[in-house]
Amino acid sequence: MSPRPRRGGTAAVFAVLVALTALMLPAAAAADAPSSLRTTLNEIEEEVMCPVCGTLLGLAESPQATREKAFVEKLIKEGKTKDEIKDALVAQYGNAVLAEPNGGGFSISAYVVPIVAFVVAAILLAAAVWKWRRSSGSGDDLPAVEGPSAEDRRRLDEDLGRYDL
Amino acid sequence: MRIRSFIAVLVAVAIVALLVFGLISKGNSRLAVGATAPSPTLPKLEEPGSGSLKEYRGKWVLVNFWASWCIPCRNEAPALEQFQQEHGGKTFTVVGIDTQDISDDGTKFAHEYDISYPLLHDGNGDNGHEFGTTGVPENYLLEPGGKLAWAVAGPVDAKILREQVTPFLPPKSKES
Numbered sequence: 651m652s653p654r655p656r657r658g659g660t661a662a663v664f665a666v667l668v669a670l671t672a673l674m675l676p677a678a679a680a681a682d683a684p685s686s687l688r689t690t691l692n693e694i695e696e697e698v699m700c701p702v703c704g705t706l707l708g709l710a711e712s713p714q715a716t717r718e719k720a721f722v723e724k725l726i727k728e729g730k731t732k733d734e735i736k737d738a739l740v741a742q743y744g745n746a747v748l749a750e751p752n753g754g755g756f757s758i759s760a761y762v763v764p765i766v767a768f769v770v771a772a773i774l775l776a777a778a779v780w781k782w783r784r785s786s787g788s789g790d791d792l793p794a795v796e797g798p799s800a801e802d803r804r805r806l807d808e809d810l811g812r813y814d815l
Numbered sequence: 816m817r818i819r820s821f822i823a824v825l826v827a828v829a830i831v832a833l834l835v836f837g838l839i840s841k842g843n844s845r846l847a848v849g850a851t852a853p854s855p856t857l858p859k860l861e862e863p864g865s866g867s868l869k870e871y872r873g874k875w876v877l878v879n880f881w882a883s884w885c886i887p888c889r890n891e892a893p894a895l896e897q898f899q900q901e902h903g904g905k906t907f908t909v910v911g912i913d914t915q916d917i918s919d920d921g922t923k924f925a926h927e928y929d930i931s932y933p934l935l936h937d938g939n940g941d942n943g944h945e946f947g948t949t950g951v952p953e954n955y956l957l958e959p960g961g962k963l964a965w966a967v968a969g970p971v972d973a974k975i976l977r978e979q980v981t982p983f984l985p986p987k988s989k990e991s
Contacts, residue, residue: 701915713884721917742917744939
């Protein structure tokens with residue numbers, strides 16, 4: 651018995667990995683793309699924090715959040731872009747005002763862990779698929795099948811003869 | 816199988832260690848009396864440049880953490896300015912630290928209450944966190960060597976300043 655071809659399975663796993671990566675790339679690019687269009691308070695509120703409350707600005711109703719929103723609205727009226735407003739907020743409150751890790755120290759794990767987790771998951775998935783295909787393809791673990799006995803073969807021939815096929 | 820178990824335990828220990836590290840690094844305990852106060856360099860609120868509590872070593876310093884959006888801070892501001900007028904000089908000063916506030920708002924506040932003592936801006940609140948503050952206002956009296964002598968987690972008024980802060984000050988600065 652010749653071994654079953656595995657090339658197709660490996661290619662399928664590779665294709666899945668490429669597709670997943672391709673799906674993630676536009677989102678990552680969009681996150682890094684500079685925004686130059688006029689922004690809104692709602693848009694900014696979803697991307698910055700209320701430093702005193704420790705929540706997104708959009709969810710905060712504290713006096714500090716009220717002042718922060720007024721500051722953002724003032725900058726919007728001045729025609730500042732989203733990035734300029736976020737820079738102004740960082741100048742006032744520091745990096746903690748951004749609803750994202752600053753990329754230094756312990757917070758770098760927020761960037762590294764998802765990438766490592768994705769790579770590990772992809773490797774485990776590929777290994778699992780490879781192992782599954784290998785075990786199902788070899789047939790080593792299938793029970794041995796015996797052919798019909800001489801008696802069974804004789805009865806089969808007799809039955810077939812009766813039907814005049 | 817033993818290798819798999821070892822890896823599983825290793826991963827579990829690493830996750831727990833990360834969580835513990837996160838909790839420890841986030842925690843802040845209030846500065847204890849006798850402990851040296853942190854004194855990072857901060858931007859000045861009303862003028863260009865920066866300053867630090869270190870600059871006031873040799874004086875008693877009442878550090879007042881405040882913000883323009885804080886109502887109790889507004890209530891205590893006149894008493895602090897009055898205390899500065901009475902005791903400020905070579906041996907004592909109030910230093911206000913405008914924390915987690917927009918600098919323009921802080922500047923307006925300072926003008927509104929005619930604040931004459933030095934003001935610094937701690938936008939991200941890190942300096943306050945190093946003191947162990949949990950909000951504003953909070954007040955910390957530092958001895959000339961920079962160590963904490965007295966603190967109150969809340970607003971002060973003329974009575975508190977007179978009865979609890981004045982006794983620490985040297986005779987010269989007690990004179991009005």
